[in-house]
Structure formats: structure tokens, C-alpha cells
Amino acid sequence: MTSPTPLRFHVPEPASRPGGKPDFSGVSIPKAGSVRRPPVDVAPEEIRDLAYSIIRVLDHEGQPIGPWVPDLSKDELVAGLRHMMTLRTFDARMQMAQRQGKTSFYMQHTGEEAVSCAFRIALGPDDMNFPTYRQAGLLIAHDYPLVDMMCQIYSNANDPMKGRQLPVFYSSRKHGFFTISGNLATQFVQAVGWAMASAIKGDSRIAAAWIGDGSTAESDFHAALVFASTYKAPVVLNVVNNQWAISTFQGIARGGSGTFAARGLGFGIPALRVDGNDYLATYAVAKWAIERARLNLGPTLIEYVTYRAGAHSTSDDPSAYRPKHESEEWPLGDPVIRLKQHLIAAGAWSEERHKQAEAEILAEIIAAQKEAESFGTLHSGSKPSARDIFEDVYAELPPHLRRQRQQIGV
């Protein structure tokens, strides 16, 4: 009788931990321009390889190469660069405001600016995003007032959310930005429902769902893929793989599947993987998926390969769970620097203009911050009314809430 083999329990580990050397040798990066661009009506089974590759447009010198080079004018690209710079500066100022005690919490986008800024430009004005907490580029690239964003972050008297939501949990129907939830992944399946509604009504609006690598493990993600696949919903399913879910590396949610994009294949959903730090590639892939949705060809799953260069939020310190200088080693670089480099190479931008733009943006954000702070911050100045606690629970105040409101005398 042979003795049985003892079973082994497997827990994936990242390539490197604090104290170790950053190691991205496992991230295979194809050459810019090397991935083919299929027609939008391609059968999903014919592009299975695209779920395992990375679509890239900008090469190391900032030159756009290959079939995915998008049709964006120099002015549009300069505007895109300014959106990303605005988001980065906005983040820096709000991070500092949190450290100064002006608000309770903040979440930065550092390194991921291209994803939401480029996607917004590809989308139509009547479409709807169902974002997570790290897509404020969808608002900034759609001219949502910075002052309103800051008032939300400060939970002050002018907070459009009336002080009810955590900082950065914005909402603006007018700007195609669905109210953010802290319960991860719930929005992913709601986006599919919104898209189904548009199709039921015979309208032409589409939805965009957003989720991070870690939250794809939630059942809502899988339900969203089933419903999107079954009803061919006009929705773009965006997975932002920034490598880290707080302290948990992406391998814990991904498991044995090679990529997050590959999750779409079993559902018959075309899946693309794109360099999320390449503004041009991100825009081009978004455009492809959006066109599919508009042409009644159904959903597309996109994995944006990027890197969260900062902390998850103001409440964690990444040096406790990953090598301190890991972000500097990220092989896909920085989205702002890469687009800047491209525009300079194309003769549409210069170091001087960049510096000047940085100064203008900083001045604009400081002015917005001054105005926002004139309406109060979390712990000083004017606040939303205690009355606002009771409003909007229902369309009409029911008797039991009326009694409770009377108890606190407002």
C-alpha cells in the first residue's frame, strides 16, 4: 500500500514584500503597437488572445505606433494632459487638507489618472458611469466644478451630498456619474441594469461599470457578467487592475486565471487588456468598446493594467506591505509623464508650457480651495443642517421620522 500524498494548501504571495527588491518580471509587456485591432463586430472567441496581452500605443520615446493609434487632435491631447495634471494637483491639495484636519479621509489617484480621464472623453454626454472611489477623472474631464468636489470632501454647508457621504463619494446625474457606494462591487451589476433599461426603452445611451482588481472577487461582479452576457447589455465593464487592494496583491482576487480580462471569456464577453498608463491606448480601447455597445453588439470587458503609486487611502501606509520603491519600478511608467513626452515629441508641448500649465492649474485649484473653505470644512465653519439627517430617507417624511426629528428639535 502506498502512503497517500499529503495535500498542500496554497496561498499566493506577491513577488516582493517590504525590504525586498521590487520585482515585476512576472508582468509581461508586449511592444507598443504589436497587438492587432479587430473590427468591433469580431466574434469573442476570435480574440481570446487579447485578454492575455496588453494593448499599447506609446512606445518608450513617446511615439504612437500601431493599429490602436486613436484619432485625437493635438488640442484634445493637450486637454487630456491638463485633465490628468488637474486631477494630480487636486489630489495633492486634498491629501494635504486631510493631513491638516480639514476632512476625515481622502483617496488619491496617483499613477491611475489616464484611466478615468481618457475614458470620459471617449464617452457621450448622456451615458452613465457607475464608478468606484478612484475615478474622479470622470468628473474633472467632464467639467464638474472643482469647488463642488471640494465642498463634498469638506462635508460643508455647500456639500451637494449634504454631509451624508464619506469624502470623494460624489454623485452627479448631470455629469453621468452615479452615486458612489462604499460596499464594493454593488455598482457593477447596477450599471448592467441601467444599460438594460436603455435597451428596453430603445434609447441610445450606454453604461460604463467600474471596479478594482480586488473587488472582482465579489459575487456582484460575476452576476454582472452573467446578466450583461445574457441580455447583451450595452455596457462597458471596466476592471482597473492597479495591482493592490489595500494591502492585498492582485493575485489573491485573480487566483489561477491568467488575467482579470480573461474572466470575460467564459461568459462570451470580448475582453481586452490595455496599458492603463497610456492615455492614447486607454482612449482607443474605450472607444472600441463604446462603439460595440452602441451598435447593439453587447458588453466588453476591459482590464486596465496600471499601478496604484500612492496609498489606498489616507488610512494606510503602503511601505508596510510592499517594497518602498516599488512604484518607481513599475514598467508602464507614469501616465502624465508619458503623455507629456508624447506631446513634446509631437511638437505640441514643451517643458516651459508644462511648467506654466502646472502653475496655472495649481493657482486654479488653490482658488477653488479658498472658495470651498469659505463654506466651511469638516470641523470648522458652516455645516449641513441636522435637519438634513432626516430628509431624503424617503421622498416624503414618514411619521416615525417626523417624531425623531422633533426629538432633536430641528
Next chain:
Amino acid sequence: MPRMTMIEAIRSALDVSMQRNDDVVVYGEDVGFFGGVFRCTQGLQQKYGVSRCFDAPISECGIVGTAIGMAAYGLRPCVELQFADYMYPAYDQIVSEAARLRYRSAGDFTCPLVIRMPTGGGIFGGQTHSQSPEALFTHVAGLKTVVPSNPHDAKGLLIAAIEDPDPVIFLEPKRLYNGPFDGHHDRPVTAWAKHELSEVPEGHYATPLGKAVTRRTGESVTVLAYGTMVHVALAAVEETGVDAEVIDLRTLLPLDLETIAASVAKTGRCIVVHEATLTSGFGAELTALVQEHCFYHLEAPVMRVTGWDTPYPHAQEWDYFPGPARLGQALRNIMEAG
């Protein structure tokens, strides 16, 4: 006036609502072509087409999650969860999302959604087809919870729920689908046709949410009931001869406290009945409210007659079910107390 079973009345409410408003869509597991396992949606797909009434994958999270997205879009989805016992995968979507869209977005997004689900036992459904989870909904700010006890109310309340601007949990006592069950499981089944509340107008009418109704006027004790327990209460009162006032709450939230308080102030005694488990059940809320609002009128402690704090058993269903014998004993006890 036509007579309808509860199933026919619910179907009629859906039909009338879909007829009046193109934005009303109906879906769920087995809901489309087949018309639902309890037949509540029979014929709706044939009449309104597959884009208004369709089958859904077996994913309560997906059904409710997509319905929230549709409601945010501007539709009026009325989805079916096949059994209330199956709602748990959808609970995050119901509690964290449907209930809070209006609040967290300061009215920027709203969720006019109805989630229908058959509730309660008495059909030998075992622990996964018999639960009464109403307290899990009444505990959540932003939801309304409705439990009809008869065909006439079922139709009017469902129409009101579909027209309501906020999410409504619509619990359908499945033991009442085909007849007014009074808890006497060993007697022949009664059909709705003989019951006055099976007279249901064919057209549109809405029964306002948040209004209770007194089913029997009495002077000695107030019985607060909803769903199946309304019929059990009426039987127990009849059999004991206690002059009880039986109030059918119809909507648990918002609750018609005025009707309850006026009745208990008159009778001085109160029994709360429900089929759900006792501890932290909706009866606990009712008992506390009666105590807060009627304390100086009370002549005896408020009593609760409920299901036991156990999972719903299969073979021992009738030992679990709070039938007329248990309620009858409570009626006699409360009249001797105080």
C-alpha cells in the same frame, strides 16, 4: 365585481400597472414564459412582450442589482424573488443600495423599485421555503415593507407600491395565495371565492401604504396582526369568544401607529402575532411602541405569539406555526391578567 384569488389579484395589479405605464418591467426566476412558479406573472410576457416581462438567471444579487440600475434610469421595475428565503444574496443590494440611493445622492438618484417575494410557511416548505424575514427589512432605513392579507388589498397595495417613489418590499404570504387560511391545517381548504375580500375591481385602484385596517371591532383586547396571522387571529377570537379588536397592519413600515394606539387606548390590552421568530422580530418593535404610547392605558403586559426561535421545521410544521390554539390560549391568559 369579479372574484379573484390572491394570485389573480397580484397578476391583475401587475397587468394594470404595465398597461398604464410602459416603464413598468417585471422579471425574475421563471417569471417570463412560464409565468412564475406561483403563476403570478402568467400571461404577462405574452401580452407585453419579452422586453417587459422576462426570465432572469438564478442570481438574486443580479436581479435586484440590475433592477436598481433600471430604477435609477427611470424605469419602474417590479421584480420577483422566488421565495423570501432566497433574498439573502440580494441583501447587500437591498440594504446598502436600493434603500440608500436617494439619501446618499441627496435625491440625485432614486430607486422606485418593488421587490415581490412569497413569505411564510404552512405549505410544508421546510426551512428554505417558509421564512418570514420582514424584520430584516423593517430594520432598514429607506425601505417600505408591505404584507397584504387578502386579494383586494394585495392588488391595491401592489399598485401603490409600484407607483411609490421609493423601494418597497412586498411580502406575499404564500399560504394565502389560494385561500384565506386560518391556521386549521386539519380542516378542508377554503377558497377565496367565499371571502368578501376576494371581490376585486378589474381596473386601477391604489390602497395607500402606511394605513392599517380594523378587521374586527372589539372592546377587550387589541390583536395586531398581518398577512396569514390576520385570519388566524379572527379564527382564534371567534373560537374563544373574547371581544377582541383585530387590526390588520398591511404596511409594517411606515406603520400606522395612530390606529394601533387608538385601539389599545380603548381596549387596554394588546397581543402581537407573527409567524416569524420571536427574538428581535417585528413584534418586539410593536410591543415597544405600544408600551411607549399606551403605557397608562395598559391593564396587562403586552403579549407576543410568534414562531419559535428555531429554523422552520418540515415535519413539525404545525408545532411551529402559531395557530389559533396558541393564540386562543394567549387571549384567555391576557384577559385573566392585570
